[in-house]
Amino acid sequence: MDRLKLLLGGALLLGTASAGGAGMPMMAPMPAAAPAGTALAATATLRDPQGAAQGSVTLRQLGTGVQVSVEARGLTPGQHGMHVHEFGRCTPGVDAATNTVVAFGGAGGHFDPGKTGNHASPGAPNAVGHGGDLPMLNVGADGVGRATFVTDKISLAGMDGVLNRSLVIHARPDDYKSDPSGLTGARERCGVLTRTNYAARDYPLPGAQDFPEGVAYDARRGVIYTGSAQSGTIYAVNAATGAVSKFSEGGALGRASALGLKVDAQGRLWIAGGAQGTVSVLSPDGAPVAVLETPRSPNAYINDLVPAPDGNVYVTDSARPVLYRVTPDLKLSAWLDLAGTPIRYGPGVNLNGVVATPDGRYLLAVQLNTGELWRIDLRSKAVRRVMGGLENGDGLLLDGRTLYVSRNRDGTVSKVMLGADYASGQVVAEEPVTGLRFPTTLSAIGGDLIVPQGQLDKLQGGTPETPFKLTRFPRF
Template identity: 70%
Template sequence: MKHLLLSSLMLLGLASAGGAAAPTPTPLTATAAIRDAAGQTHGSARFVQVGAGVQVTVEARGLTPGQHGMHVHEYGRCTPGVDPATNTVVPFGGAGGHFDPGMSKNHDAPSTDNKHGHAGDTPVLNVGADGVGRASFTTTKISLTGINGVLNRSLVIHAQPDDFKTDPAGATGAREQCGVIVRENFSVRDYPLPGHQDYPEGVAVDSARGIIYTGSAATGTIYAINANTGAVSKFQEGGALGRMSALGLKVDKLGRLWVAGGTQGTVSVLSPEGMTVKVLETPKSPRPYVNDLTPAPDGNVYVTDSARPVIFRVKPDLTLESWLDLSKTPIKYGPGINLNGIVATPDGQSLLTIQLNTGDLWRIDLRTKAVRKVMGGLVNGDGLLLDGRTLYVARNKDQVISKVTLSADYGSGQLVAEEPLMGLRFPATLARYGGSDLIVTQAQLDKLQGGTPETPFKLTRFRKF
C-alpha cells in the first residue's frame, strides 16, 4: 500500500524537496479510555504509529486475574447492541464484530496476516492478582491510517482467554470493558445525514449562501446542509426525472448545481431553488458511468466517464458533446473504475483527472487536447480538489486524503502528505469551504453491495494541512 511505503518518511509531514532535509514528522498517536458497562473508567490504551507498525500499550483495572481476550472491533461505539450469534442485546454490542478489513471472516492468531485472519485479533491481556491487566506489543496488522486504520474503532476486553481459533471471537466470552480509539490533538466537525442508506458520494459548496450539497450514490437524493448550524434538508428527492444516483457534484458561477448520474449516463443541472433546469443524456451505451465533472474558466463543464474512454463537454448553451476520445491518448482504460475525479486549473489551460484503477494523475491541455502523465502512485484516487498548486486527492479504499504539490505548469507533482483525519470511511470527494477548510464525504461505498455501514452517514470538515 502506498501509505505504508510513505509513512516512515512523511506521515503527516513533508517529503524532502530540492535536496533539503525533510522535517521530522510528528508521530500519529491515539488513545482509548477503557470503561465498563456502567461507564466507569478503568484504564487506557495508547497507540503510536511507528513506520508500518503500531505500538500498543494497554492498562486496565477491575478484571479477574488471568488471561483475557482483547480485540479491535469494527465500530467506534462502546454501547449496548445485538450479538448476532445469540440475537440478544449485550454490553458493548454496538462495537460490532472484529475489525476485518481483509474480509477473512476468520478469527486467528495475532501473527496471522489479514487475508487469513481478523486485523483486530491482538495478543491477550494478562491480569495480575491485583486485578490490573497490562499488555505492550507492536503489530503491523493494524495502522492509524489507511485500509487497516483503527481510528474511531474500539478496543474490547473480554471475560475469558483467547484460543485464537474459534470463530468469531476465540471463545473469549462476554465483553467486559471497551474504549473508542481517538486520535490525539486533532479536531474535525462532522455533518451527520438523516438516512440509513445515504452513501454520500459527491459534495459541493455554495459559499455565497453557506450551503453544502451532498448526493446519495444509492438513491439520487440531494441534501442541502447549513454549513453553520448543520441543519439538513432535502434539496431534491431521489428519482427526480429518473435520477437514481448522484455522484460528482459541482456548483457553477450562477449557483446552479451540476450532478453526475453514474450508471444512468446523465448530467443533471439544478437551479439554486432545487428545480431541474435540464437533464443531459450521454450517448447510449450498455456501460455508462458518468462519474465527475468540473466547470472550467472557458465556460464549459467537462465530464468523466469511468467505463467509457471519453471526456464529455457541456457547452454554455447546455448542449453535450463527446469532446475527447481517450482511446487515442496515453490514457488506457482497463477493468474497474478508470477516470474519476476531474478539476480545471485556474489558469484556464488544462484539466487534471485521476485514474482510480491505476493511480495515475493526468493533465489534459484544453487547447491542443494533448495528454500528459503528471505522476503515479495514487491508487484508489477518487475525488480531486485543486487549491492553487496544491492538489488534494480522496483515496477511497486507502481511507486517506493525499496532498500533492504540483509544478507551475501542473505537469508534474510530488506526494507530500497523507491524512486519515479522525478515521475515514471510504472518502470519495472533496470541496473547499472558505479559505482554510475542506469538506470530505465518508461515502462507505465499499458497503453498498454488502456489509453494514456505520450510521449516521456523515461529511467531515477539517483544516487544510
C-alpha cells in the same frame, strides 16, 4: 461493468431549520489541527459495562506498525482476549453470534479489513484473519493487566486504520481459531480509539441508506450540497448550523444516483448521474434546469465533472474512454476520445475526479484503478501522465499547485505538490483525519476541506456506520 464494481472504485424539510439563506452565515470556528509532522497517535478510556473508567489505551504509529499500550483494571486474574472491533461505539447492542443484546455489542464484530470472516492469531496476515486480532492481556492477582507491543495488523491510517473503532477486552482467553471471537466470552472493557490533537467537525445526514458520494459548497449561500449514490437524493446542509434539508428528491427526472457535484458561477448545481449516463443541472432553488444524456450504453458511468474557466463543463466517464463537454448553451457532446491517448482503460473505475487549472489551460484527472494522474491540454487535447501512486484516487480539489486527492479504500486524503506546469507531482502528506470511511469527493469551505464518508464498500454488503456524515477538517 456492473454498478457495484464501479461504485466501489468509486422538498421535505428534515428538522425545523432551513439549509442556507440569502446571505452567507457566520462560520463556526475550527480548532487548530495537529502541527505538521506530529506522529499519528490515538487514545481510549477503557470503561466497564456500568460506564466507570477502568483503564486506558494508547496507540502510536511507528512506521508501518503501531505501538499499543494497554492498562486495564478490575479484571479476573489470568489471560483475557483483546481485539479491535469494527465500530466506535461502546454501547449495548446485539451480538451477531448469539442474537442477544450484550454489553458493548454496539462495537460490532472484529475489525476485518480483509473481509476474511476468519478469527486467527495476532501473527496472521489480514488477508487470512481479522485485522483486529491482538495479543491477549495478562492480568495479575491485583486485577490489573498491562501490555505494550508493536503490531503491523493495524494502522492509524489506510485500509487497516483503526481510528474511531473500539478496543474490547473479553472475559476469557483467546484460542485464536474459533469463529467469531476465539471463545473469549463476554465483553468486559471497551474504549473508542480517538485521534489525539486533531480537530474535525461532522455533519450527520438523516437517511439510513444515504451513501453520500458527491460534495459541493456554495459560498454565497453558506450551503453544502451532497448527493446519495444509492437514491440520487440531494441534501442541502447549512455549513454553520449543520441543519439538513432535502434539496431534490431522488428519482427526480430519472436521477437514481448522484455522484460528483459542482456549483457553477450562476449558483447552479451540476450532478454526475453514474450508470444512468446523465448530467443533471438544478437551479439555486432546486428546480430542474436540464437533464443531459450521453449516448445510451450498458457501460455508461458518468462519475465527475468540473466547470472550467473557458465556460464549459467537462465530464468524466469511468467505464467508457471518453471525456464529454457541456457548452454554455447546455449542449453535451463527446469532446475527447481517450482511445487515441496514453490513457488506457481497464477493469474497474477508470478516470474519476477531475479539476481545471486556474489558468484555464489544463484539466487534471485521476484514474482510480491505476493510481495515475493525467494532465489534459484544453487547447491541443494533448494528454500527459503527471504521476502515479494515487491508487483508489476518487475526488480531487486543486488549490493553486496543491492538489488534494481523496483515496476511498485507503481512508485517507493525499496532498500532492504539483510542478509549475502541472506536468509533475509528488505526494507530500497523507491525512486520515479522525478515521475516514471510504472518503469519496472533496470540496473547500474557506480554509477547511470537507469529504463525504461514503462507505460505498458497504453499499451492497456489510453494515454501514450510521448516521452517514460529511467530515470537515483543516487543510494540511
